[in-house]
Amino acid sequence: MFQAVDISHPRALFFLVRDIENVLEFFAKLGIDSLPSATDFFNEITGLNMDPDNNLLVQVENFEKDNRNAQLRYDKANPADMELRLYDAEVALTNEDPAESYN
DSSP: OOOOOOTTSTTHHHHHHHHHHHHHHHHHHTTOOOOOOHHHHHHHHHOOOOOTTSOHHHHHHHHIIIIIHHHHHHHHHOHHHHHHHHHHHHHHHHSSOTTGGGO
C-alpha cells in the first residue's frame, strides 16, 4: 500500500522521519550494517541540517513550528513563484540555464 503526504501538510516532516525510521529498521533486520543514521538520511533527503547529537523528532517539530510550513503554504498558493525561485536557485548553483536545451 502506498501513501503520500502533501508537502504543505503541517506534519509532513514528522511523517518523513517516521518513514525513514521504518525503512532503516527494515534494512537493519535484513542485516545491512552500513546504514546511515536517521538524521543523516533525513538531512540528505531534505537538504536541511539537523544536529545528529540531538533528538531528530524534537528538532523536526521545532522546525515545522518555526518556519517550514510558512514557505510551503506560500509555495502551494503561488506555484509559479515557487517554480521561478527553484529555477533561479538551479541557475545560481550550476551556472547553466536548465531551459537552454529546450530553446
